[in-house]
C-alpha cells in the first residue's frame with residue numbers, strides 16, 4: 352500500500368498547497384476555465400443531469416468501477432463537486448483526494464461533508480503529491496479542459512504506483528456516422544438552449560460544445576495514455592460512443 356498523500360485533519364477542509372497557474376500559457380486559458388467553472392458550480396449537478404438525460408451518474412459509476420478502488424487511496428483529478436469521489440468511496444476506497452482548479456466546485460463538494468474525501472485546490476498539470484502516492488487516478492470530464500492534457504497525463508503517471516490504474520472518462524464522437532450527425536446537431540443547437548434554462552452560465556455550455564467537437568478521437572487519447580507511462584490501455588464506449596472511458600495500468 353503506498354504512503355498517504357499529504358493531507359492532515361488539522362488543515363481547513365479545502366487545502367491549497369501551492370500557487371495556481373497563471374493565465375493563458377498554452378492556448379486554453381487556465382484562469383478563464385477556472386473562472387467559468389467557479390460560475391457554474393452552484394447549478395452544476397442539475398445542468399449535468401438535464402443535459403445528459405440523467406445518464407451522467409451512470410457514467411461516473413462506470414468510471415469509479417474501472418479504478419477498482421476497494422481499500423485503495425485514489426486521486427480524482429478535476430473532481431468538481433466530487434461526484435466521482437463519492438462513487439469511489441461508495442465502492443470501498445479507503446481515502447479519496449479530490450483535486451480541482453475551481454475553489455467553488457470544491458466548496459460545493461466539501462459543504463456536503465463526505466468522510467474519507469480530502470479536497471485539494473490545485474492544477475492537474477502540476478500535482479502537489481509525491482511520486483507513486485496513489486493506487487489509482489481518475490478524471491471524468493476534466494482532461495478536455497486542461498491546457499496541456501498530455502502534461503497532465505504524465506503527472507497522473509508520476510503519482511500512480513507501479514501497477515496502479517488510471518481511468519479517463521471523457522466525451523467522444525459517437526461511432527455511428529448517422530448518430531454522430533444527430534449528436535452534433537444537439538451539441539450546437541439544443542444544448543446551449545437547454546443550458547440557458549438549467550445552468551447559471553449559458554456561455555459555459557457553448558464552450559462545452561466547442562471543446563467536445565475539438566477533442567481528439569479515442570485512439571489518440573489511448574496513445575497519450577500509453578505515452579504517459581501506462582500499459583494495456585483499453586477503451587469502453589458508453590451511450591453509443593458519446594462517452595469513452597480509457598483505462599490503463601502504470602508500468
Ligand SMILES: C[S@@+](CC[C@H](N)C(=O)[O-])C[C@H]1O[C@@H](n2cnc3c(N)ncnc32)[C@H](O)[C@@H]1O
Nearest residue numbers: 388429430431451452453474475491492493496
Ligand atoms: C466538467 S467538470 C467535471 C467535474 C467532475 N469530474 C464530474 O465528473 O462531474 C470539469 C472540472 O475540471 C476542472 N478543471 C479544469 N481545468 C483544470 C485543471 N487544470 N486542473 C484541475 N482541475 C481542472 C474544472 O474546475 C471543473 O471542475
